[in-house]
Amino acid sequence: MKKNSPSFSGRFNPNEILLSAPSIVWLILLFAIPTILIFLIAFKSADAYGNISTHWTLDNLRALANRHYPMIVWRTFWLSCLTTALCIGGGIPVAYFMARIPRKGRNLLMILIVIPFWTNFLIRIFAWKNLLHPEGMLKQVLVFLHLVAPEQPLLYNPWAVLAVLVYSYLPFAILPIYAAAEKFDFSLLEAAQDLGARYSVALRKVFLPGIRSGIWTAAAMVFIPALGSYVIPDIVGGAGSDMIGNKIAQRAFINRNLPEAAMLAGALSLTVLLPLLIYLFSQRRNKHQLLTGTPP
Amino acid sequence: MHDYLVFDHLTKRYGALKAVDDVSLSIEQGSIFSLLGPSGCGKTTLLRMIAGFEKPDSGRILLNGRDITQLPPNQRQVNTIFQNYALFPHLSVCENIAFGLKVTGHRKADIERETLRMLELVQLERHADSKVTELSGGQKQRTAIARALIKKPNILLLDEPLAALDLKLRQRMLMELDLLHDEIGITFLYVTHDQSEAMSLSDKIAVMNEGHIEQVGTPSQIYEAPCSSFVAAFIGDTNFFDGAVIEVKDSEYCTVRIGGFGDVLCYNDKKLRVGNPVHLSIRPEKFAISRNLPEQRKGRNVLSVTVDDIVYLGTHTKYWVLLNDYRVEINQQHMRYQLDQIPIKHNEQVWLYWNADDGYMLERYCEDDEEMVFQPPEEIGDNPEPTEQHNEEE
Ligand SMILES: Nc1ncnc2c1ncn2[C@@H]1O[C@H](COP(=O)(O)OP(=O)(O)OP(=O)(O)O)[C@@H](O)[C@H]1O
Ligand SMILES: [Mg+2]
Numbered sequence: 035m036k037k038n039s040p041s042f043s044g045r046f047n048p049n050e051i052l053l054s055a056p057s058i059v060w061l062i063l064l065f066a067i068p069t070i071l072i073f074l075i076a077f078k079s080a081d082a083y084g085n086i087s088t089h090w091t092l093d094n095l096r097a098l099a100n101r102h103y104p105m106i107v108w109r110t111f112w113l114s115c116l117t118t119a120l121c122i123g124g125g126i127p128v129a130y131f132m133a134r135i136p137r138k139g140r141n142l143l144m145i146l147i148v149i150p151f152w153t154n155f156l157i158r159i160f161a162w163k164n165l166l167h168p169e170g171m172l173k174q175v176l177v178f179l180h181l182v183a184p185e186q187p188l189l190y191n192p193w194a195v196l197a198v199l200v201y202s203y204l205p206f207a208i209l210p211i212y213a214a215a216e217k218f219d220f221s222l223l224e225a226a227q228d229l230g231a232r233y234s235v236a237l238r239k240v241f242l243p244g245i246r247s248g249i250w251t252a253a254a255m256v257f258i259p260a261l262g263s264y265v266i267p268d269i270v271g272g273a274g275s276d277m278i279g280n281k282i283a284q285r286a287f288i289n290r291n292l293p294e295a296a297m298l299a300g301a302l303s304l305t306v307l308l309p310l311l312i313y314l315f316s317q318r319r320n321k322h323q324l325l326t327g328t329p330p
Numbered sequence: 331m332h333d334y335l336v337f338d339h340l341t342k343r344y345g346a347l348k349a350v351d352d353v354s355l356s357i358e359q360g361s362i363f364s365l366l367g368p369s370g371c372g373k374t375t376l377l378r379m380i381a382g383f384e385k386p387d388s389g390r391i392l393l394n395g396r397d398i399t400q401l402p403p404n405q406r407q408v409n410t411i412f413q414n415y416a417l418f419p420h421l422s423v424c425e426n427i428a429f430g431l432k433v434t435g436h437r438k439a440d441i442e443r444e445t446l447r448m449l450e451l452v453q454l455e456r457h458a459d460s461k462v463t464e465l466s467g468g469q470k471q472r473t474a475i476a477r478a479l480i481k482k483p484n485i486l487l488l489d490e491p492l493a494a495l496d497l498k499l500r501q502r503m504l505m506e507l508d509l510l511h512d513e514i515g516i517t518f519l520y521v522t523h524d525q526s527e528a529m530s531l532s533d534k535i536a537v538m539n540e541g542h543i544e545q546v547g548t549p550s551q552i553y554e555a556p557c558s559s560f561v562a563a564f565i566g567d568t569n570f571f572d573g574a575v576i577e578v579k580d581s582e583y584c585t586v587r588i589g590g591f592g593d594v595l596c597y598n599d600k601k602l603r604v605g606n607p608v609h610l611s612i613r614p615e616k617f618a619i620s621r622n623l624p625e626q627r628k629g630r631n632v633l634s635v636t637v638d639d640i641v642y643l644g645t646h647t648k649y650w651v652l653l654n655d656y657r658v659e660i661n662q663q664h665m666r667y668q669l670d671q672i673p674i675k676h677n678e679q680v681w682l683y684w685n686a687d688d689g690y691m692l693e694r695y696c697e698d699d700e701e702m703v704f705q706p707p708e709e710i711g712d713n714p715e716p717t718e719q720h721n722e723e724e
Contacts, residue, residue, distance in 0.1 A: 221416050222418060224416070225412060225416035225417075226433070227402070227404045228403055228404075228410045229429055229433065229477065230430050230481060231404055231429075231433035231434075235433050236433075239429075244419070244420060246420075
């Protein structure tokens with residue numbers, strides 16, 4: 035039997051299916067089925083005891099028209115976008131620096147980046163609460179430096195949420211960008227300079243495109259969890275800084291209305307999944323074009 | 331013709347190591363100048379200083395009379411073909427070539443016209459929109475050349491541009507480079523550790539060793555009149571002999587006694603006197619051997635030797651013959667082939683002869699350099715695997 039015969043290209047071969055079976059099963063059991071369940075529950079109604087009734091309804095869809103939601107969706111969106119931008123903006127220089135220093139220093143930095151994970155997430159968020167507290171250290175220092183007025187609160191506003199979001203997700207941006215930067219061939223920057231580019235231009239035109247896969251991964255790793263964040267706005271955000279995650283939690287735990295929570299969660303998933311699917315689909319088309327030389 | 335690129339006592343240290351050690355050179359405009367030397371002798375470092383990626387610890391670099399030592403790389407009218415080509419993987423062939431003009435803000439129409447011209451020059455029109463990762467080695471190399479030439483550099487620096495190619499392609503690219511040079515006429519500074527590459531391409535060669543220049547000259551000067559045992563051994567193969575002058579015959583010739591070898595007649599171009607020590611280098615192709623005693627001629631040395639090893643190479647045969655302590659390498663061109671000819675065999679007693687003019691006295695001599703001369707395998711037909719050495723190093 036010939037390997038790579040043309041009729042095979044683009045199709046799965048039996049070995050591949052066998053090898054990827056465990057991860058496919060995993061995805062189906064732990065991702066696809068729960069997601070479908072959430073979409074299904076979203077069209078049920080809740081009974082008086084907080085259980086899911088057998089009754090199908092579109093009420094939850096109508097409930098999405100809540101007049102508070104647009105503001106919350108907007109806040110969730112801009113906080114997530116800004117968090118992503120700041121994490122990537124911070125992650126690129128760190129990754130660049132790490133990729134250029136000797137290997138020993140890299141490992142040390144890597145440990146420093148990972149060390150905070152040894153402390154429980156909640157404890158770290160509470161630590162931020164202490165820092166930003168009116169009597170907290172950070173606040174005192176900033177007041178002392180005349181950077182904020184003594185009466186200005188640092189806690190319980192969207193900016194506090196942003197700061198803690200960036201703090202929490204920065205490592206998730208650094209790691210994929212660093213993984214890409216480590217593979218980047220830095221002699222390309224010399225080649226660009228050799229051709230007349232200033233160093234800043236070389237960085238922009240050669241380094242950034244060179245690590246773009248890392249940047250995209252970082253964007254997904256930060257943006258998606260940021261969209262769904264709920265603990266951070268809950269602890270440092272206060273009343274006026276709710277995100278969609280808080281609303282989902284409220285529907286599930288306080289109103290005991292799981293279907294409505296499911297509807298909100300489903301809507302959130304769709305806003306994340308749809309663009310991703312469109313992106314993947316367009317990639318596939320490109321790939322197909324590359325392989326066959328003709329558009330499908 | 332005047333000195334176009336000048337290195338003025340350049341030195342570059344990495345810690346205690348002098349990667350480039352007090353190098354002074356001048357290169358003529360429009361020529362092909364080669365830097366030739368073994369791995370790690372500082373060729374790339376020297377090139378990187380011209381390109382501006384390394385700052386010399388002392389010394390100056392002058393380009394067309396202007397001191398460029400302190401200029402950043404992007405302001406030098408010098409372009410490099412890197413050892414690994416360093417093509418931008420996210421750009422197509424055409425975008426790679428246009429890069430140098432784009433970043434310096436040329437007009438779109440100019441960029442397009444120049445890019446097309448370059449594509450034509452290196453014959454890559456059909457691959458203009460290919461990804462560079464999909465190119466063959468030779469095509470990558472031509473893309474790199476076009477990308478550098480579009481900047482109209484004063485000097486093109488080529489850092490072992492052919493090292494990654496196989497032999498046949500290397501020979502073809504070498505010819506293409508030569509043609510290209512004739513066509514555009516800019517100065518090439520060509521770095522290589524391959525002596526045949528340097529020989530066939532260059533107007534002038536500088537042989538480097540451990541950071542310093544051993545000798546500068548035309549290919550034939552370097553081959554025929556090496557000034558040190560390093561150059562003699564590095565460029566081609568040679569045989570070294572140690573001795574002393576015992577008699578000065580006339581203004582041209584002297585007799586040299588080589589311990590354990592005999593007295594030989596030698597062309598005395600260094601005007602040595604009786605008693606002076608001599609280090610003699612004689613290339614293998616200058617020797618000849620025969621079964622019958624060759625006729626005596628003026629200036630011919632004849633010695634009786636024993637054949638130790640024979641390697642038939644088609645174009646010529648390599649012999650190693652023994653005379654006391656000495657093991658002499660000989661390249662003998664083939665005479666007219668005769669079927670009934672009885673070939674010279676192992677352990678046979680034969681006559682070794684050469685002309686006194688063909689030996690060359692060395693000004694500088696270092697015994698280590700003898701080790702660079704190729705030694706044959708003890709068992710013929712037994713291929714020595716160089717990979718074994720690699721494993722030991724690791
Ligand atoms: N950045 C550096 N730091 C320390 N030492 C270096 C550095 N770059 C080069 N060297 C040393 O300088 C010497 C010359 O190196 P260079 O790269 O110029 O050699 P080369 O002649 O180009 O060799 P090759 O033919 O293998 O490319 C080597 O001994 C090398 O180890
Ligand atoms: Mg080199």
